[in-house]
Amino acid sequence: VYSHQQSLAQCRSWLDRHLPNVKRIAVGSNAEAASMAREDTGAAAIASETAGEIYNLSVLAHNIEDEPGNTTRFLIIGNQQVPPSGEDKTSLLISTRNEAGGLHRLLEPLAEHGVSMTRIESRPSRRGVWDYVFFIDVDGHKDEPHVRQALAALEKQAGMYKVLGSYPKAVL
Structure with missing residues (x-):
């Protein structure tokens, strides 16, 4: 197989x-x-x-996944900026110092500006033990005023900050 x-x-x-x-x-x-x-x-x-x-193959079995609720994200990566569509997400890569309340302080600007976080994943940064980076998705386009304000405040808090991009939400 x-x-x-x-x-x-x-x-x-x-x-x-x-x-x-x-x-x-x-x-x-x-x-x-x-x-x-x-x-x-x-x-x-x-x-x-x-x-x-x-590829002209026959289907031998359907729905063979272990967890039917699993989803896979496919991304198109490029250098072009995508204008707001009205139904967007923005993906970020950020880090904070490993200290009590660090992640809370880092994410506080999102709540203060009414920006909903839809996903967060942590990964070891490979810079040191107990040092992590966070992949975050938020509702809204980076150019929308409330999102822009939240991201500007978040950038001031972050040890590392990168907007990976804004793009239209997928239609499921």
């Missing part, structure tokens, strides 16, 4: 139950997995139905 390593991990229980002795091969993307399965008649791929259609 070919698939991206994340998909193999997200479908581990199903694979363990239904294909326990089949080799699992991680590749760069699920589209690549579908292409490889097309060339290897003894193989399968974990991929989207669209990839199956493109």
Whole structure:
């Protein structure tokens, strides 16, 4: 079974139950997995139905993920600025010192300016033990006045501050 390593991990229980002795091969993307399965008649791929259609593959099983509520984010990365659409998100990369109340103080400007935080993830910074960076998504475009004011105040608090971009919210 070919698939991206994340998909193999997200479908581990199903694979363990239904294909326990089949080799699992991680590749760069699920589209690549579908292409490889097309060339290897003894193989399968974990991929989207669209990839199956493109590569002329039959669907053997649907909804094989371990956690049906899981979602995957796909991003388009570029240098172009995207103007406000009226329904936007802004993604940030920030850090603060490891001290009591540091994260609270860092995020306070969002609440003060009525900006809703929709996601926060922490990752080790690799700069030192117990030093973290935070990936944050907020509602609104960086150019909207209330978001701009919140981000300006947040930047003053942050040890590191980077706006990764503003973009229209996905339609699910």
